[in-house]
Each structure stands twice: as C-alpha cells, then as structure tokens.
Amino acid sequence: MNLFDFFRGRQKTASASVAKERLQIIVAHERGQRSTPDYLPAMQQELLEVIRKYVNIGNDDVQVALENQGSCSILELNITLPDR
C-alpha cells in the first residue's frame, strides 16, 4: 500500500469471496455427479433415440435424475413432448 492508497482508504478487492462462491457451486455439482452411476448419460442417449422413433423431440427434452432416499433409489424421467 502506498501513500495514495492510504488516503483513499482501504479498498477491499473481494476476489476471494468470488472464488469461494464459484468453488462451492462447482464442488457441489461435481459431488452430485460423483454419486450417479456411470451408465446414466448413455442411458439418457438411448432413451432419447427410442422416443425419437415415435415423437420428434430435441436433445434437451429428456431429463434423467437419480435420487437416493435411504436404501431406495428413484430414477426420475422427465420427457417434454412437443406442442401439437
């Protein structure tokens, strides 16, 4: 800190708090992925192809989520069909 800064007052550069926030988000996201089985992305792709045989849907229209509740796992499929 030099003379100029001294009179201007201490300006906090808040980069550390930005770092913390970004890390908390990415780490939580990556931990979530870690607990899901490896086959999930491939399964999502295959489901997409099966549905496409009958209905024309986009890549993002099939959402697959796996939830663990105690000893029981729930596979949630959310398929958005196009407007008629």
Place this chain on the structure above:
Amino acid sequence: MSKIIVVTSGKGGVGKTTTSAAIGTGLAMRGFKTVIVDFDVGLRNLDLIMGCERRVVYDFVNVVNNEANLQQALIKDKRLENLFILAASQTRDKDALTQEGVERVLNELKNTFDYVICDSPAGIEKGAHLAMYFADEAIVVTNPEVSSVRDSDRMLGLLSSKSRRSENGEDPIKEHLLITRYHPERVEKGEMLSVADVEEILSIKLKGVIPESQAVLKASNSGNPVILDDQSDAGQAYSDTVDRLLGKEKPLRFIEAQKQGFFARLFGGK
C-alpha cells in the same frame, strides 16, 4: 501397528514432495522408523529434496520387478537414524508399476517400518492411483486457490471410492487437510481464500497450515527437508502438523497477518 500415509493433491506444484519430505523427517525425528516412497515414476524429485540424489543406485521399479531387493534400494538418511528413502525410477514410465508389485513392496515395508509415506505424483493416473490405493491415511495438500481446491475435492472422491479400503468395505481412509503456501496478508485483504473457506468447502479435518515461506526454497536448494530448519515459520508449521497427525492438540500458528506500523503502511513497506 504400521501405517501407510499417502500425500496427494491432484494438482501439481502445490507442495506434495516438500510435504512428504517434511512429514517423513518429522516422524523419524520423533523416533518412528519411517520410509518415504516416491511414486512419481519418470519424474523423480524426492531424492533431490531429501539431498540423496547421488546415492540412488536401485529404485522402486527395480524392487517391483524383482531386479533388486529392498535392502539394496532403500537409501538411509545421513541425518536421521530412523529415516529411509525409496526413490522412483527416472527412466521408466508410469506403467512400470503394477498393483501386485506395489502391494508386495508395501507389505514388506510395513513389516519393518512404523510409517510408510507415499509421495504421490500429480494427476489421477496410474502412479497417483497406486500411491493412494493401499493407504490407511491421506494428507490432502491444498493451496488456497480455486484449481487446487477443486482438484483436492476430486481426490477426496477418489480416496473414498477407488481405494483398497473402499473396495473391501473396510473403514475409509482417514483424510487430513494440509493447506500450504498460505499468505495471511493476502487473506486479510480479501485476495485469497482463508483457512476457514477451504475447510468449509472441502469439509475434512484440518491438520496444518504452512505459510508461504522463503525457507522452503532455501531448504530445497540445499537438499534439507524444511522441517529441519526449526527457526523458520514453515519448519515450525510442519513440526506442529506432525504433532497433530500423532494426535496432539496444537493451536494454529502463522495464520495472522503481521501488523504493520503506521509508517510502514504510509510509505508502502512490504
């Protein structure tokens, strides 16, 4: 009961080898028979940090391949009675290590040593995998910086899923956090993640904070583990860390910024 401790981080350059050398030396100073094993095949550096680079004849890969026995490959430290080093090969590549071979050598080491310190290479490939696979405890070395913290979290995931203990359903590897290259002044200015921030994100037990210190370069220049420099901040911080690993309670030191006087602040002292 002998213990295998892996020093790991995921990211390179955070201080794994410095830490392995310091912790191993610290354990030997406290009377434990200790060996430090370099798993960084192809890029060995533990020998340089320990100051025994000219005494390497046989290495870890030679022992794994039965080209030499452990007695021939173990390098006895010249400073401490209880301390030994097993160097990595400089000429082979990472695939020179096999899981069976590493297991056999580590079992043999466990018979004679109280502590086996495994200095992991950076990355998450074979060398790093084998360094942590057989571990009982892990020291996760982290710099207060985004990429290092993220990689440490990734390593924690691997420690809990891709180790012998996890695959056999045994008690999990005991994880310890060691924060290195810490700048209290920059933390105070809000430029660097604090000890509390890193602890909160990784949520594992903190065992030490090593301040950024000129003593570390000085130590590696001369081939003496920094813990032997007991006048230095980093040396003392490592010494506290070893005590905490052995179950002693020690308050954290060197985590507060040095107070600057009015004139130093006015005229831009360091």
